[in-house]
Amino acid sequence: MAVFGLVSAVAGFVKVRYLIDKAIIDNMIFRCHYRITSAILFVCCIIVTANNLIGDPISCINDGAVPGHVINTYCWITYTFTLPGAHGKHVGTEVAQSGLGNDNQDKIFHSYYQWVPFMLFFQGILFYVPHWIWKNWEEGKIRMISEGMRGVLTSSIDERVSRQRRLIKYIYDSIRTHNTYSFGYFFCELLNFVNVVGNIFFVDKFLGGAFLTYGTDVVKFSNMNQENRSDPMVEVFPRVTKCTFHKFGASGSIQKHDALCVLALNILNEKIYIFLWFWFIVLAFLSGCAIIYSSIVVMMPTTRESIIKRRFRTGTPKEIEMLIRNIQVGDFLLLHLLGQNINVNSFGDILRGLCDRISGTSVGGTPSAPSTLEISPFYSSLDGNEKETMA
Numbered sequence: 001m002a003v004f005g006l007v008s009a010v011a012g013f014v015k016v017r018y019l020i021d022k023a024i025i026d027n028m029i030f031r032c033h034y035r036i037t038s039a040i041l042f043v044c045c046i047i048v049t050a051n052n053l054i055g056d057p058i059s060c061i062n063d064g065a066v067p068g069h070v071i072n073t074y075c076w077i078t079y080t081f082t083l084p085g086a087h088g089k090h091v092g093t094e095v096a097q098s099g100l101g102n103d104n105q106d107k108i109f110h111s112y113y114q115w116v117p118f119m120l121f122f123q124g125i126l127f128y129v130p131h132w133i134w135k136n137w138e139e140g141k142i143r144m145i146s147e148g149m150r151g152v153l154t155s156s157i158d159e160r161v162s163r164q165r166r167l168i169k170y171i172y173d174s175i176r177t178h179n180t181y182s183f184g185y186f187f188c189e190l191l192n193f194v195n196v197v198g199n200i201f202f203v204d205k206f207l208g209g210a211f212l213t214y215g216t217d218v219v220k221f222s223n224m225n226q227e228n229r230s231d232p233m234v235e236v237f238p239r240v241t242k243c244t245f246h247k248f249g250a251s252g253s254i255q256k257h258d259a260l261c262v263l264a265l266n267i268l269n270e271k272i273y274i275f276l277w278f279w280f281i282v283l284a285f286l287s288g289c290a291i292i293y294s295s296i297v298v299m300m301p302t303t304r305e306s307i308i309k310r311r312f313r314t315g316t317p318k319e320i321e322m323l324i325r326n327i328q329v330g331d332f333l334l335l336h337l338l339g340q341n342i343n344v345n346s347f348g349d350i351l352r353g354l355c356d357r358i359s360g361t362s363v364g365g366t367p368s369a370p371s372t373l374e375i376s377p378f379y380s381s382l383d384g385n386e387k388e389t390m391a
Contacts, residue, residue, distance in 0.1 A: 033127050060075050075259060
């Protein structure tokens with residue numbers, strides 16, 4: 001119950017929401033970074049710090065010359081080690097435990113375990129940073145211009161038409177001024193990819209170079225003959241390790257005391273990092289595909305036409321082509337995000353009005369465009385540059 005309470009406390013930070021009226025300013029893959037991945041990492045951080053699941057994270061035994069609490073603290077804050085040559089041997093006849101044996105051979109030192117919660121928390125923040133940058137860069141523009149048209153429409157028809165007219169005027173008057181807006185989005189999308197790939201190498205460095213092949217090694221292990229296999233999870237996250245403690249004896253000579261340490265925390269760490277390995281690989285692949293897709297959208301106007309066509313169902317091919325040829329990538333991104341926040345019919349009406357504006361006709365057959373007073377509900381919320389554009 002204590003762990004459940006801690007996990008519930010994370011929800012306030014991660015902000016897992018199902019609000020219909022919340023403005024959408026990114027795509028599904030973007031949200032996988034700052035919502036799903038950050039939530040996973042924060043929950044894992046809480047789990048590895050919940051001692052009531054496994055008891056003490058380290059428990060060492062020795063010859064009794066050093067008090068138990070002393071050797072536990074010492075081995076926890078310094079390091080323990082295993083012997084790579086002792087893995088894969090038969091426990092009980094050849095070695096006492098996997099990775100333990102005669103010290104006169106190469107050693108692998110393990111000092112990561114006390115830093116695992118801090119690493120997981122830090123990684124959770126890293127996956128949230130691109131969203132934080134984009135959210136501040138975007139400055140709530142989509143939320144402001146789509147106010148009253150998102151979610152369930154409760155306003156009257158006249159009010160919706162009035163809002164659409166003001167929105168059409170704003171988009172038309174600010175055409176070709178949104179390239180900086182789109183640059184921020186594509187930059188943060190690239191930052192997501194760099195972040196997930198960087199985290200793979202970051203964790204690999206943290207685990208002593210064992211993370212890059214960790215997942216493939218575990219898959220190979222599961223397909224090997226049970227008699228002739230060595231568990232890679234035990235090698236990377238050993239359950240029992242050795243620790244050496246030196247102290248002065250009664251005559252002033254240096255005494256060496258060996259201890260066997262049970263790292264109960266590693267039973268959780270091995271499962272957490274095998275899941276993260278597969279999740280990071282999948283997320284890196286999806287993020288790479290998102291970047292390629294965005295590059296195609298930027299470089300190929302025909303791709304932008306196809307995207308608009310899916311939501312502008314009443315538009316003719318010539319109208320859609322004319323619209324794309326008269327707007328830039330930044331304008332297209334604004335329209336695309338706007339289309340994710342309002343229903344298809346309203347979005348089609350807005351694109352129809354924008355096409356009429358661009359082709360030189362008035363919206364809905366009216367002789368003149370809406371006045372500045374009519375667009376005041378969101379005009380006052382725009383920044384100075386946008387106001388100058390609309391003036």
